[in-house]
Amino acid sequence: MKKMNLNRRHALLASVLGACTLSVGLISAPAMAQNNAKVLSIGMPFSPLSMDPSISGNGRAGVHLSPAYEPLIRTQADGKFAPALATAWQISPDSKEVTFTLRQDAKFSDGELVTAEAVKKSIEYFVGKKGPFSANLSTMTGIEILDKFKLKIKLSAPQPALLSLFDAYFNSGDIISPNGVAKPDQLGAATFGAGPYKLDPSATITGKSYTYVPNEHYYDKSRVKWDKVVVQVFEDQNAGIQAMKAGQLKVLVSDPFTGNSNAGNLPKDLRIVSDPVQWTGLILADREGVFQPELKDVRVRQAINYALDRKLLATALFGKLAEPSAQLQSKGFLGYDPEIEKRYPYDPAKAKALLAEAGYPNGFELKLQYVNNTLSRFLTMAVAGQLKKVGIRPVTEEFQNFGAMLAAERGKKIGALMFNSNSGVPNLARFQTLGKGSLNFYKSEDATLTKLMDEAAALPLDKAESAWKKVYAHTAEIAWFAPIVASHTVYFVSNSVKAPRIGQSVVIDTIDFVPAK
Numbered sequence: 001m002k003k004m005n006l007n008r009r010h011a012l013l014a015s016v017l018g019a020c021t022l023s024v025g026l027i028s029a030p031a032m033a034q035n036n037a038k039v040l041s042i043g044m045p046f047s048p049l050s051m052d053p054s055i056s057g058n059g060r061a062g063v064h065l066s067p068a069y070e071p072l073i074r075t076q077a078d079g080k081f082a083p084a085l086a087t088a089w090q091i092s093p094d095s096k097e098v099t100f101t102l103r104q105d106a107k108f109s110d111g112e113l114v115t116a117e118a119v120k121k122s123i124e125y126f127v128g129k130k131g132p133f134s135a136n137l138s139t140m141t142g143i144e145i146l147d148k149f150k151l152k153i154k155l156s157a158p159q160p161a162l163l164s165l166f167d168a169y170f171n172s173g174d175i176i177s178p179n180g181v182a183k184p185d186q187l188g189a190a191t192f193g194a195g196p197y198k199l200d201p202s203a204t205i206t207g208k209s210y211t212y213v214p215n216e217h218y219y220d221k222s223r224v225k226w227d228k229v230v231v232q233v234f235e236d237q238n239a240g241i242q243a244m245k246a247g248q249l250k251v252l253v254s255d256p257f258t259g260n261s262n263a264g265n266l267p268k269d270l271r272i273v274s275d276p277v278q279w280t281g282l283i284l285a286d287r288e289g290v291f292q293p294e295l296k297d298v299r300v301r302q303a304i305n306y307a308l309d310r311k312l313l314a315t316a317l318f319g320k321l322a323e324p325s326a327q328l329q330s331k332g333f334l335g336y337d338p339e340i341e342k343r344y345p346y347d348p349a350k351a352k353a354l355l356a357e358a359g360y361p362n363g364f365e366l367k368l369q370y371v372n373n374t375l376s377r378f379l380t381m382a383v384a385g386q387l388k389k390v391g392i393r394p395v396t397e398e399f400q401n402f403g404a405m406l407a408a409e410r411g412k413k414i415g416a417l418m419f420n421s422n423s424g425v426p427n428l429a430r431f432q433t434l435g436k437g438s439l440n441f442y443k444s445e446d447a448t449l450t451k452l453m454d455e456a457a458a459l460p461l462d463k464a465e466s467a468w469k470k471v472y473a474h475t476a477e478i479a480w481f482a483p484i485v486a487s488h489t490v491y492f493v494s495n496s497v498k499a500p501r502i503g504q505s506v507v508i509d510t511i512d513f514v515p516a517k
Contacts, residue, residue: 038227040497040513043234043243043252045373047207049402051199052187053174054129057402059422059507060253060489062171066510067212067229068109069174069193072100072119072166077275077503081163085114085175085194095158095460100166102149107217108177109191109198116151122176123153125184132406133170135436157454160461169422169506196224196511208233225514237374244270244492251499251513252492255375255420256280256321259490263319269495274321274488275502279328280379280420281483282368287444292415294364301479303354304366304416305344307390312346313382314485322485327472328433330486333504334461335468343476351390363391367415369408371399376418379484383418409441417441420487422506434475449474 044063050056053065072086081089088101106114120143127137139159144152155162166173180192189206191199196218203211212229232249234240237258243249245267259272266272284304289296310324326344329336355363368384370376377398384394399405408414421439434453436443452474456467475481489507493499500512 040226040229041249042231043240043249044231045235045253047233047401050188053171054126055131056171058169058171061402063253064210064231065174066168067197068191068195068199070195071168071173075167075505077501077505079504091162095160096155097152098162099152104149106194106219108194109215109217110177110179111217112177114194115148116145118178119175120145120151121178121181125181126172136165136170137172158458168509197229223511235372250494250497254490254492256318256487256490257375257378259321260319271493273491273493273499276330276486276488277502277506278420278422278487278489279483280485280487281481283417283419283439283481285414285417285441287480288442290412290442292367297358298478299354299358303351305479305482306347306351307387308482308484309346309386310484317378318485321490322487325483325486327476327483329472334465335472337469337472340473340476348390355391363393365393365395368394369397369414370418371402371405380418414441446478
């Protein structure tokens with residue numbers, strides 16, 4: 001990847017970060033041979049919320065789940081579905097039912113057969129735990145067992161994207177064995193999945209390092225390519241980059257800021273694998289004015305959008321690993337509309353005028369929060385500087401992990417949160433992002449938005465493009481968010497490992513990292 005001159009890059013960084021330290025992982029370390037070609041060592045940027053899929057994070061925050069839990073289906077880079085525990089599936093014409101036919105040779109790591117009854121118990125457990133993604137199945141009315149290896153899941157409302165709920169990304173597809181469901185206290189310290197590997201608790205340090213060994217009961221032993229998988233937590237991406245360069249990691253799950261900072265400084269045996277599948281920006285969470293009264297006024301939320309110089313932020317912080325964007329969908333995803341990009345040009349004067357109209361001619365203090373990771377930290381610094389220019393005085397707060405963020409959510413103490421999430425299937429945003437799901441902290445409602453989402457969700461996906469564009473256009477109008485960039489999911493990968501294209505799978509499944517030789 002051709003990168004801009006380092007001096008120019010640092011000048012741009014200085015322009016958006018001011019006097020902040022530019023310690024961004026531009027570190028030289030001698031490349032060393034991997035100690036064991038049969039060990040897949042992965043660095044992840046977050047300490048896991050839990051080993052229990054029902055209350056865990058997902059995506060980059062769910063790397064620890066994928067070695068041990070097999071989903072019902074897998075989403076491929078082209079957006080098509082591939083078999084996993086399920087070999088066949090059928091959605092009803094009204095998109096309110098899906099029938100899964102299971103493979104008959106799959107077993108959990110405890111040796112128990114994966115049956116329709118086991119899948120039913122796992123999904124019901126997931127919904128009952130009311131974790132971060134349980135809202136995605138809030139319309140589920142029941143699960144019918146058709147035979148030992150076939151089940152039907154029923155919903156009260158149409159969900160054309162129903163299949164996506166049962167891949168690995170949203171965790172509900174990660175099927176837990178009946179023994180695990182029966183002993184939920186043990187799910188935090190062990191794995192009870194049907195994936196290619198299982199956790200080795202004796203070689204695991206909670207919050208630091210997680211070691212997996214092959215599941216001897218896995219149905220496709222040809223896909224078990226490693227003697228051991230070790231997932232290590234590197235919240236400091238500088239340390240992760242050093243570990244990659246020293247040969248201590250084969251894969252680092254990273255971010256576009258770290259990727260851009262290091263792209264021109266990698267040894268020949270390392271490369272970047274990335275795809276533009278996420279949005280990154282502010283969740284203007286307190287639309288009810290409970291904790292941050294100013295955010296209740298749509299003019300204030302719109303002012304924040306006008307105050308952001310997205311082009312400068314994208315170029316200075318992310319280079320070619322992001323594009324400026326004012327919407328929640330990236331190019332190539334259903335509902336993306338180039339017209340939305342025209343809604344919020346960089347206009348500080350307009351931002352100041354809107355603040356004055358809303359009764360804040362002298363600005364106000366804004367609680368600006370982020371979860372401790374490299375991407376959010378540097379982008380929050382840059383955004384704080386731009387908000388100051390229109391009179392908004394950011395008071396930043398760092399959450400050490402997702403658990404701390406969720407605690408603040410429960411206490412209704414989130415104002416504006418820097419966040420990044422996948423673009424993905426808009427029908428799921430109806431529950432998670434725009435409905436009363438995990439990214440709608442105060443359960444905000446907008447009657448027009450609800451109506452538009454219901455109309456879009458009633459249509460088959462291949463006929464819903466225009467309807468979802470209306471949803472996202474209205475979302476921009478009411479300014480529940482201040483998206484900043486359409487960003488890449490980024491991995492640093494050793495040349496000793498093959499990695500697939502990311503695409504609409506959003507993240508890379510552990511099973512798809514295989515030895516290059």
